[in-house]
Amino acid sequence: MLEVKNVHKAFGHNEVLKGVDIKVDKGDIIVILGPSGSGKTTFLRCLNFLEKADQGTMDFDDIHTELKSASKSVITKVRRKTAFVFQNYNLFQNKTAIQNVMEGLTVARKVPKEEARQIAQQALDKVGLEDRYDYYPSQLSGGQQQRVGIARAIAVNPDVLLFDEPTSALDPELIGEVLTVMKKLAKEGATMIIVTHEMSFAQEVASKVIFMDGGVVVEQGSAKQIFTAPKEERTSQFLHRVLKDYDYVI
Amino acid sequence: MKLDTKFMLETFIDVLGGVPVTLKITIVTLLVSVPAGFMMALSRAGNGRIGRRIIIAYVSLIRGTPVVLQILFLYSLLPTLLNYLIKEILGLEYNIFRLDPILYAYSVFILNTTAVLSEVFRSALSTVNQGQMEAALSIGMTKTQAYIRIIVPQALVAALPNICNTTVSLLKSTSLAFMMTVRDITAIAKIDASFGYNYLEAYLVIFFAYILLCSLVQGVFYLTEHSVSSYRREKAIRKAPVMQNG
Numbered sequence: 001m002l003e004v005k006n007v008h009k010a011f012g013h014n015e016v017l018k019g020v021d022i023k024v025d026k027g028d029i030i031v032i033l034g035p036s037g038s039g040k041t042t043f044l045r046c047l048n049f050l051e052k053a054d055q056g057t058m059d060f061d062d063i064h065t066e067l068k069s070a071s072k073s074v075i076t077k078v079r080r081k082t083a084f085v086f087q088n089y090n091l092f093q094n095k096t097a098i099q100n101v102m103e104g105l106t107v108a109r110k111v112p113k114e115e116a117r118q119i120a121q122q123a124l125d126k127v128g129l130e131d132r133y134d135y136y137p138s139q140l141s142g143g144q145q146q147r148v149g150i151a152r153a154i155a156v157n158p159d160v161l162l163f164d165e166p167t168s169a170l171d172p173e174l175i176g177e178v179l180t181v182m183k184k185l186a187k188e189g190a191t192m193i194i195v196t197h198e199m200s201f202a203q204e205v206a207s208k209v210i211f212m213d214g215g216v217v218v219e220q221g222s223a224k225q226i227f228t229a230p231k232e233e234r235t236s237q238f239l240h241r242v243l244k245d246y247d248y249v250i
Numbered sequence: 251m252k253l254d255t256k257f258m259l260e261t262f263i264d265v266l267g268g269v270p271v272t273l274k275i276t277i278v279t280l281l282v283s284v285p286a287g288f289m290m291a292l293s294r295a296g297n298g299r300i301g302r303r304i305i306i307a308y309v310s311l312i313r314g315t316p317v318v319l320q321i322l323f324l325y326s327l328l329p330t331l332l333n334y335l336i337k338e339i340l341g342l343e344y345n346i347f348r349l350d351p352i353l354y355a356y357s358v359f360i361l362n363t364t365a366v367l368s369e370v371f372r373s374a375l376s377t378v379n380q381g382q383m384e385a386a387l388s389i390g391m392t393k394t395q396a397y398i399r400i401i402v403p404q405a406l407v408a409a410l411p412n413i414c415n416t417t418v419s420l421l422k423s424t425s426l427a428f429m430m431t432v433r434d435i436t437a438i439a440k441i442d443a444s445f446g447y448n449y450l451e452a453y454l455v456i457f458f459a460y461i462l463l464c465s466l467v468q469g470v471f472y473l474t475e476h477s478v479s480s481y482r483r484e485k486a487i488r489k490a491p492v493m494q495n496g
Contacts, residue, residue, distance in 0.1 A: 050384050076390060084388035090381035092400050094407070094481050104389030107399060136481040149385075156389055 001026050001191070002160055007046055007056035007067065009039075016042045017053070018215040022193075024160060029186050030193045031202040031223070034212035035238060040195045041087075043212070044164050047193070048084050049075045061159070080109070083153035087165040089145040091137040097124060097148045098133040104156045123151040127181045143174030150181055154190070161185070163194040199242055203227050211235045254451050261442045261455045268435040272463065275352065275424045275434065279359040280417060286360075287367030291375055292397075294368070305368065312365035317423050321358050325430050328354060355427040359420060366416050374409035375401065407479045414471035418464050425460070435459055 002024040009017040016039045024030060032040045045051040046067060047058075053067035060081060065074045083104075092100050101120035105111040111119070124133060127147035137145050146166055153161055163182070167175040179201050186192065186205045196202060202209060206223040211232070219232045230236040290309075293301050312320070333346045378401050386396035428437035435456050443452035 048388055050388065076392075079388060080390045082388075084385070086381060086385060088379075088381055090379075090385035092382055092385070093378075094400065094404050096481075103386070103399065104391070107395050108390035108392075138482060152385075152389060 001061060002047075003059045004047060004067075005057050007043060008054045009042055009046060009051060010054055016215055017046070020056075020212070020215070020217055022047075022210070022217075024191060024193065026159075026191055027189050027207075028191055028193075029205050029207045030210060031206035031208070032193065032195045032210045032212060033197075033199075033202060033226075033238070034218075038212045039215040040212050041164050044084075044162050044193065044195050047160075048079060048082050048162055050084070080156070081159045083156055083158035083161055085146070085149050085153050085161065085163045085166050087169055089137070089142075089149045089169075091145055091148055091152075093137050096134045096136055097129060097140070097151075100137070100148055101152045101155045104152060109156065119155050120151070123155040124148070126154065126184070127151045128177070141174060142170045143177045146170065146174075146178050147181055150178070150185075154185065159191060161190055161192045163192060163196065165195050165197065167196065167198060197242070199227075199239075211238065213238070253454070254446075254448055257442075257446070257448050258451045258455050261439060261448075261452050262459070264438050264442055265435050265455055265459050268433060268438040269459070269463070271352070271427075271432065271434045272421065272424050275355050275359060275427060275432070276417065276421045278356055279363050279420060282356075282360045283363040283367050284413070286364045288371050288402075290364065290368035291371035294372055295375055309365045309368060312362055317358070317362060317426060318429070320362065321426055321429050324358050325351075325354050328357070351430045351432050352427075354430045355424070355432050358430075359424065362423075363416060363420050367413070370409050370412040370416060371405065374405040374412070377408045378404045407475070407482070410471060410475045410478070414468060414475075417467055417471070421463060421467060422460060425456075 003022070005021045007017050007020045008015075020039070020043050022030070022043075032043070034040050042051055046053040046056070049067075049070065056067040058065050058067055058070075058078070060078055063074060063077055065071075065078075070078075092103065095103060098117065098120050101123050102113075102116045105116035105119060106113055121130075121133065124130060127150050129144060129147055129151065132140060132144060132148075135144075137148070140148065146169075150166070166182070167178050170178065175198070179198060182192070182194070182201075183205055194202075194206075203223050208220060209223050209226040210220040211218045211226060211230075211234075213234050219226065219230060219235045221231075226235065227239065230239060290305050294305050296302075329346055329349070332349075336342050336344050336346055382400050382404075383393075383396050386400050387393070391399075424434055425436040427434045428440060431437075433441075439452040439456045440449075443449045
């Protein structure tokens, strides 16, 4: 469904991505792991053109484009097939929860208001916010805000959901509610690419795990293979370190 | 020393006649300067290098000179220039010196306020985090849609206290319009005072007139701010029946 090849991206002299490939099939839950600064987030942002890659190609269903020279209409098309969940939620502060979710429907896709409201209500119900429709973001907890963020993303019925460290800005006791929602979406067959540091979550839901370091994909495989029998030294070092941290926290 | 209260009362009534002029200058200026200043702030945030340089030059020119000087300059230069333009170049028979002086007042204050407001809006725009723009783009909105529906409304609310400031100082500086023979509050008071040298009384009267007007402006802004910034407060939480933590 989605295949991206040879993505390069540099910020000034700092080369963040040095040729990253990814292939996504419908229903895949791809988890991207890696140490900070490995380029995971940048890569995810390139997929949605929030960052313009310096090099690389994208095949998305019938769309074929160079990442660098993609036209505005192609970018809009790709963005309409994807949705992004941000680390800092990035909710529209001047809109209520339900308006946040409706915005992508009524404004970007010209869905009639009543229909949009119904879709938005369904999306908010799905993330467990049926009693928070008319709350402004400033009136919601971090976990609730991120769930609105997820509702906003799923309401536009994207082919691929992109999650950029969706729980790393949250207090530990709020992480669970967001992960629960994401697991639910995974079970329902949504296609997702997730950048995260939640190892047990990755182990549980990922159909494929990609380990990135230094701007390249070091290793990829099933969750079981990566977590129990990593082939690369760097992967096992990383896992050893984070899993130990994880045990320590527990 | 004794204040001539009868004169003060008469002057006060006279001065009331100048209030519409003062307000007119303030309001017309704002009506032009708010959108103009906003467009400037936006284009300064945009990509055009030349446009940005011109705006920076304009803003520092205006901010770097006293309003009084701008008035003197414009009021002595512009009529002569226009007269030359009309008579010599266009060959029309129109006496530019009969033009209502309030038009010069508009010009000076618009030039001034636009420069100030463009800075106000520039800082207000930067208070809206870039992430909201990205979020809007990621759900398929265009940049323009994102500006109109998400960024600008929040920037306007953030700018309100500073717009209030600008409005109050604009209202006060309209008192300089008497230099351009506009009969505003200050001009009327000075004229009244000049008959019997009751300057102190006249100034006291307009002292209070300006305090009243400025308080009024601040009140209006306070109410507006209160009604449009509801999303920033956590009011509804207290109203709605919500479970407490734990």
